Amino acid sequence: MSKDDLMWKNKVHYYLRFILGMTRSEMLGMLSLFIFLLMADIISRWMEYQSSQHEIDSFQPTYWSKVLVEMESSKKFVKGNSPSRSFSFHRNDANYSSNFHSVGFKRERKQDWQIDINQADSTAWVALPGIGPAFAKRIIAYREKLGGFYQAGQLKEVFGLDSVWVNEHIQQFSVGKGIFRQLYINRAEWKEFRHPYLPYRQANLVLNYRKHHGSFQNWEDLKKVQQLDESIWMKLRPYVSFEP
Template sequence: MKKQWIQWIQYAFGYTRTEAKGFIVLLILLVTYLSIHVYVWLSPSKPSMAFTQNQLNQNPALVSLIETNENPSNRFKSFEKKDEEAHSRVSIRLRPFDPNIASVEELEELGVPNWLAKRIDRFKSKGGKFFKKEDLLKIYDFPEPLYQKLIPFITISALQNDKFSKRSFIHQEEKQKTLTKFDLNSVDTSRLIQLKGVGSKLAARIVKYRDILGNFVSTTQIREVYGLDSLVVEEILKYGYINNPQVRKININESSFEQMRHPYLKPYIAKAIVNFRNQHGKFQSIQDLKAIKLLTPEIIQKLEPYLSF
């Protein structure tokens, strides 16, 4: 029976025989640990907490501790109270504001969550601008109810300061008009930074991801680049295209574990592929990879253009 379990684990996870045995031992220890805790939790006997009235009168903290143990919900109430106190530190004051110049602190005073206020600030730091009220909804995960509440107070100024001056706006419009379509697999950073909302760091990140990926096979892969806001993605897809992609392939039958470096090949997946190949021989086609349980149909579909047999 033990031998059958070991063989099943080897097949399911791509483990070696030694790794499968270690997995079984770890599983037994985990079950034992959980069983002990479940037994203690279900045990009717509880530690005695008997104190004299005089002791209780002299120690209010002791009374609080006993009440907390007798009524566990008190512990959660204390956390809720702290959470409420943390939120109450920022008093919400609805007043007219320009999202193009409002700071993180000013946005928080308007009821905008800290994470969303920082996301708006990052968007502006990359050159993004709001030209009309609805542009706020293009910020990823901006809540519709919050937008409806802020509508009466949103004022888009006439781009008076240096950063949003009329000259800067006209220059941006002229630059947009001169932009032409480009292949995402050959475009360089100097071309990418001409796009609205794309700075030098973001352009370098796009090119770097393309290089470690081995070229794009679909424009939708641009969404996988870390730190791209929805507005930036929309801008890139407006001009970018893929034309006869020449991708760098990984030979699935010859590559070692160390050579299988790819964003879609996590280390545990690469190890499972190598172990399965060592046990069952070379892969004949992409269909053979379906025998590895760790490889979902989605991962196989994404990997297919980057593999050779």
């Protein structure tokens, strides 16, 4: 296996194991599911092909010849002198609005509610308009991976959650005490050095630099790492701690 292949394999394993939090058995299960779906797709396409071949083989030109003859006969009938009658039309002058009954519609006033997005459990989330059990579970899982929300706009990062919905209710979200788990950059080991915002390559760069140069004192020290993507680390900044 080449060096590039090994690095690619490590990246995939890091993403599945530490970003998505999947166990080895779950990864094997996902691989099995992928193979099953691939085989199902191949079988489905093969059956569609066989079905189309059967339709071609069963084509009956004599049947369509009869249909065409009947169509020609109907055209001759239309062109002939068929009897016709005039009919009278009585205009209805009644006021059309009287035929309709107004249906009362009362727009429900939006309820005033507030929610601490760092403390709310699934029951609290499901109680909100537009949030079901699946979304509640995703929000809580993503919050746990982040280590807490530092602003309500991070809810837009939850997979499938409508950003329009978040914007509409942005004033009703509070972050409470905010982040509850820091990323201790000077003491975290490889298994602990993971975060949804932190790609594999950036984590590897920082850990290798720390190994050879010692602890980071501040952000200026962190910027000394070659090939460091500052945009990624600025996004991570609220979570990073330089405590020894």
